[in-house]
Amino acid sequence: MKTILALIAPRDKIIRKKMLWGLLFAILTALSTIGLLCLSGWFITATGIAGLTIAATRVFDVFMPSAAIRFFALLRTGARYAERLVNHDATFMQSRGLRLQLFKTIAQRKSLRDLAMRPARLLHRLTGDIDSYELIYLKLIVPSIVALVAIFTIIAVLSSVHLGLGLGFGLVIFAIVIVFSCLSIKLDEKRSASLAIRRESLRTRVIALLSGQTDLVMNGCQQSFTNHVMNTEDSLATSDVSLKRRQLAIEAISAFVDKLIFVGLIITSVLLYRYVSISLPLAVLSILAALTLYDLVKPLYQGCSEIGRYILALRRLSPFVESGNTNPAKPREELPPCSYVAVANIKRASYEPQLPAVLNDIHFTVSAGEKIAFVGPNGAGKSSLISLFMTKDMIVEGKIAAIKAALLEQNTYIFRDTLHENLKLANVTASDEDMVEAMERAGLHDYLDNLKDGLYSSVGENQTGLSTGQARRFALARLFLQKRDLWLLDEPTENIDGGTARDILERMKHYGREKSWLLVTHLKREATCCDRIITLDHTRITGDYERSNENYQRVLESLREDNYDKHSM
Ligand SMILES: Nc1ncnc2c1ncn2[C@@H]1O[C@H](COP(=O)(O)OP(=O)(O)OP(=O)(O)O)[C@@H](O)[C@H]1O
Known part of the structure; x- marks a missing residue:
């Protein structure tokens, strides 16, 4: 567990700093999306109402809100660009460090001997597992934090309109996000891990098929070995399709539930407007704030469904990191001058x-x-x-x-x-x-x-x-x-x-x-x-x-x- 945590948490100060910046930009992107939609909703409604009377048209300031909307739009584009740049750079730096660590470990006598017996395994550690490792930060850690910040922000916005509305919405959303995240993990953890294992086994067999061609042909078993590889490929494709189907099903159900909440929120806002007399622009603002939530939470569900693959990669990479402190083979010391x-x-x-x-x-x-x-x-x-x-x-x-x-x-x-x-x-x-x-x-x-x-x-x-x-x-x-x-x-x-x-x-x-x-x-x-x-x-x-x-x-x-x-x- 300690090694797994050490694998996730970067030791390098520069990478840590970059990741922090990347996370801040990701949060800024989410906040500007919320700001953009809230303000647009409020502005459209308020303009509509102001347009009903000539006096209101004269005093209604359209410039400030439109400038603010433009500001949020630009901020969102800039923050998204910066987030991609900084986050991807940070993860590349981190995985480069890990690759170096892997090479150092592999260069040691014992690992070399083990790997000489299973070169395909080495190939997979350096490609498939590192790829999965790179995604942990991008697809799981960042989306989880962004989703949390987005939920709290929307609760705060709704609470400022009406405390009961905010708290009620918060409770429902938390319950739903927890249920769907757990569902994604539970349904797909094993399947995504087994997919990673099958991918490795397919690679191993293809390498064996190519390098052992002569022996297979000489022994007349080239066809049966090829069939074996094809079967592995078929079963990999079947598992892949079934994983994607499950992910789509969860996505569809969560989108449906989101729409139900949205409808509920519209009804609640209309009731509040009618009976508690909140202003109409504020009611629309709260509805549009909630509308942003689904897109900000969806990446979290996708990350959760791949958690099995991430855990497997961490487990398989950690022994290389643990044994990474010993030294590779050294040259023999030179003989002092003698005959x-x-x-x-x-x-x-x-x-x-x-x-x-x-x-x-x-x-x-x-x-x-x-x-x-x-x-x-x-x-x-x-x-x-x-x-x-x-x-x-x-x-x-x-x-x-x-x-x-x-x-x-x-x-x-x-x-x-x-x-x-x-x-x-x-x-x-x-x-x-x-x-x-x-x-x-x-x-x-x-x-x-x-x-x-x-x-x-x-x-x-x-x-x-x-x-x-x-x-x-x-x-x-x-x-x-x-x-x-x-x-x-x-x-x-x-x-x-x-x-x-x-x-x-x-x-x-x-x-x-x-x-x-x-x-x-x-x-x-x-x-x-x-x-x-x-x-x-x-x-x-x-x-x-x-x-x-x-x-x-x-x-x-x-x-x-x-x-x-x-x-x-
Ligand atoms: N890298 C290694 N790790 C562990 N044991 C090894 C390793 N290389 C060789 N051995 C073992 O050391 C012993 C001596 O092997 P070595 O290759 O030196 O013998 P050799 O006399 O050169 O044999 P040959 O004539 O077959 O090449 C053998 O029992 C072998 O299994």
């Missing part, structure tokens, strides 16, 4: 305090220019070990330090942007010449030459437009651009055909001959590039062999051959 480029003295390392250790008793040093291959069965801890030289992303007992390193992972993400922007990620200060050189060194000169816009050509999301081999070479170009003396290489040529793999390895050997390598591998062709092999099993080092050691050859022989070569030979 090594990396040192590991790890007693124990794990991803979370409560999770089992993924590394135990790991001790080794890396000299400048040394190339070490880490081999071992799946899950032994090889990738976790080399990633430790890059970030402080794990809980480590012991010491681990290294000079600044560059990482080449098995899967490289290529963003939907130009090649230039994608390469800039590796080195922001790199010039176009540096980038072209890195591409050439990685063996992409032909590819680059064939592109009309060269470095400024666009690539699709996650390497669309590049073959697997080209994407690997692109990752290599990024590695070259980083100009780091320590390379962390995680299965650099896995899933690549033998010819391309050998070419990539040759290029790495040539341009990385003076670099130190920490290379994770299952392949003989990769391990053979290294002078030293460290074997790992079940989180521990089980062997450490130089090339001259006979066990080096034994371990090498146990690694996977280049199957592609065998088949193609």
Whole structure:
């Protein structure tokens, strides 16, 4: 509850100020609407009565009231414009703050892992939930306050004409507004929340349908999955229509009740005019004051009917805000000047305090220019070990330090942007010449030459437009651009055909001959590039062999051959 309140109430002083101004402008719009109608009603009636006698026509001042009517009209237009401007600006500022907070939380290790499993969920938090969040202030908070102020103002106007009329009207209106607001909440709370959930599930399924096309076609279930998506879409549309119908029904009933009250007010005013002798212009003024009320209260009913969606959005966003104070992964601290480029003295390392250790008793040093291959069965801890030289992303007992390193992972993400922007990620200060050189060194000169816009050509999301081999070479170009003396290489040529793999390895050997390598591998062709092999099993080092050691050859022989070569030979 505390977090939900913190989400609604802006912490930023400027936003708070803007919201307050926005609210004042919204109230001013409502008050000027009431003023405009009251005065118009009074003026039309008073002019009509004055027109009955010549003497009255002479003394009746038409200028002041008409000027006041014009004033209210201008005030209403100006206040409405200012209200939209200020309120929307304030809500955008607030939701921008929330988006930043979300990104900060998402950038943390734990959230990243959760979200990597459910990217559609992240998409929905950043779009659907934030959209609903933006509307809470605009569609619920502002209309509620404006409706309250309008009701009290109209009660005050009617009471000034006749106290009993004002109080009676107030009682009836309060009862009606409470009944219709509660009715809107009660009837639609669950439905509007379930609509939001269905929208998310539709998005998730559409994303799954698009990204899993190949597997669906191969397994012959593309049609059934498509039908599944269509059914979700149909049920979403049905719920949407039924929600809109309900909202319309409530609107129609409340409009009908409003008209009944209006008729009641006309009859009461006529009776008061007749028997209590209030003036006719004042009687018309009170009727027209009440006429404004429905339009000022209607937005409140609409906001109430969407309350389920708002509460759901607040509930789903609040965990991101709660956990927003921890820090994202930090880079590993640099090794102080010494004869090594990396040192590991790890007693124990794990991803979370409560999770089992993924590394135990790991001790080794890396000299400048040394190339070490880490081999071992799946899950032994090889990738976790080399990633430790890059970030402080794990809980480590012991010491681990290294000079600044560059990482080449098995899967490289290529963003939907130009090649230039994608390469800039590796080195922001790199010039176009540096980038072209890195591409050439990685063996992409032909590819680059064939592109009309060269470095400024666009690539699709996650390497669309590049073959697997080209994407690997692109990752290599990024590695070259980083100009780091320590390379962390995680299965650099896995899933690549033998010819391309050998070419990539040759290029790495040539341009990385003076670099130190920490290379994770299952392949003989990769391990053979290294002078030293460290074997790992079940989180521990089980062997450490130089090339001259006979066990080096034994371990090498146990690694996977280049199957592609065998088949193609
Ligand atoms: N981000 C993570 N969060 C929690 N546990 C993880 C994470 N990454 C890996 N692990 C766990 O750490 C252990 C070691 O994984 P790691 O990827 O380092 O093994 P590996 O030796 O590189 O395996 P492979 O050869 O299959 O790549 C595994 O049990 C794995 O489940």
